[in-house]
Amino acid sequence: MRLNRLFLVNLVVIVDLIAYFYIKASFGVGGEALETALVKTTEEQTVSSIESTNLERAHENAVRSSTGSVRKFKEPLLPHKVTYAPTGGKLPEDGFDTYDETAWNKLDNGTCLFDDDEEDQAFEWQRNSPYAILLGTMKGGTHALSEYLWQHPLIAAPKKVEKNGHELHFFDSRSFERGKMGIPRKANQLSYAMKVHKMYPDFFYTKESMYTIHDSPRYLVWSDRIPEAIMCVTPWSKLIAVLRDPVERVISHYRFQDQARFRKNIPMVDWETWIQDDIERLKRAGVLQDWNRVDFDEFSGSEAELIAWKKYLRSPTTQMIVGRGLYSLQIEHYFAAMDKVGKPRKT
Template sequence: MVTLTDIKDASPRWLKDVGDTLTRSYGRRTATARPVPDFLIIGTKRGGTTSLFNYLLMHPGVLGLFPQVRGRKSTDYFFKEYHRGEGWYRSHFHTDSYRRLVARSAGHRPVSGEASPYYQWDPRIAERVRATAPDVRAIALLRDPVDRAWSHHQERAANGVEPLGFEAALAAEEDRLAGELDAMLADPAYYSTAYDFYSYRSRGLYLPQIQNWHASFPEGQLLVLRSEDMYSDVQGTFDTVCDFLGLPHFALPSTKPFNAITRSSIPPNARKELEDFYSGPNQHLADYLGRPLLWT
């Protein structure tokens, strides 16, 4: 069966641009009839946010972005597009009337949301989300920070934006990020590619990121999961997420991962150095969450 998404994917670039402009214009005109999202998958980068979002889209009670485009999971609103305003943001979600239509078919109110691993990392975002969607439920996937850093570097190198090897990139990280956070805090519209692209080591310091979200949202609105648990038991983790979002359980038709990259071995010296670096922070995170040590 050919879908509208298939037709759009096969269209030339200029036609896609025209369609996007018209769709966004319509979405903005009807923004008041479009609720803010029910959930956000906020991170971590290379922690399975794309996979979890795609698993949720398999559920008949979960709506993607409007219009739904294959591979698109985020609006980037809270860090790149915040100046466009709430009406622009709401234009990316389905109307109340469409949700009522889906509810009649699904037998319950559908939920909608988006996923961006940058939402957990940028310290400005939790407060912005609170101002826009105070009832939203956020999901954080935390991956072993050593493996996360290596996967992050592999992705940046594959995308052609990282000229340095892994160990050299770790050594350069402090200089690359110097002053970037201060610039972000001073300018609400500033997006730092360095802070996003090259934060291999610092992005694995999860405790300040979780505490930052807890400063804006109570514990019951933030679900913290281990990425490894999702990788080892997709359906079980999915059921936990469904409970958190108030959705009935649903048997996933596929549990294949999304956005995976070719795995290779992290250099042994870099692994040992990072394991030592994260030993204390990982223990502090476990103490804060009241759980056994998440990674050894």
């Protein structure tokens, strides 16, 4: 199987490394100010040498933290560059996404549970919430984008690095509360505020004038559960999906796992096996019938699609190496959740 051909023919190809778009909402405090600030930062990147020194450093930090060493981006990222000759090791496991049936059932109830006194506190919660949430796809460059944004004086950078480094992991953590009845909004808003307090103290104490941005590489792929959670707890936050050419994403993902195994001297499965295995999983779950005839524009966020996607995510998976690239399907789930609460797709 020629992997490159397979993907290039069948996948939505996004021309450059990071293609991101804004799903704008009319909610939010000071939205225009930040947008102006972001545009200004972009202009400054091209004109100001002082700013560009910062940006270069941010760029280096981003690369260093995602690859372990600073290097140029343009070197070809081909399968033969992997550091370890495949020897038929086991498929990489997820490590995180191993819920039992009861936990899965809870995820299905996305009802947002309000308290009586909610209205009075709405403004306070809004100030404690992230201005924008970066919906990463793993290896899509979410960290790099965060690093760039954190250079801006109005955007709080994380001060305390947790187990997952810069990633706050709120909506995708097990501490995010969900019950049989649905999602308790207030309890989650409180625990969100506590996490922000710990990780972004600058934001917490000066939130009149600062913004915070939080990201996770899992928010996009877990589109069966995260959109409703966000819409319940912080519907006013802007959403930014950070995408990458799916072929490059797969290569980067494979290499990341390969390097991790190499360090531990564990054999790595060859990548065709891993990819073929995931395509089979997608077919078994009903997400795709025939990989060679996928029309990516046809994903519509239908109930049937969502059921198939849940089946795929909730059977034991091996990191969803191909499925993560089905961006249009995942984004449709976000749109559906936004529509439910009346969050506009554009301002």
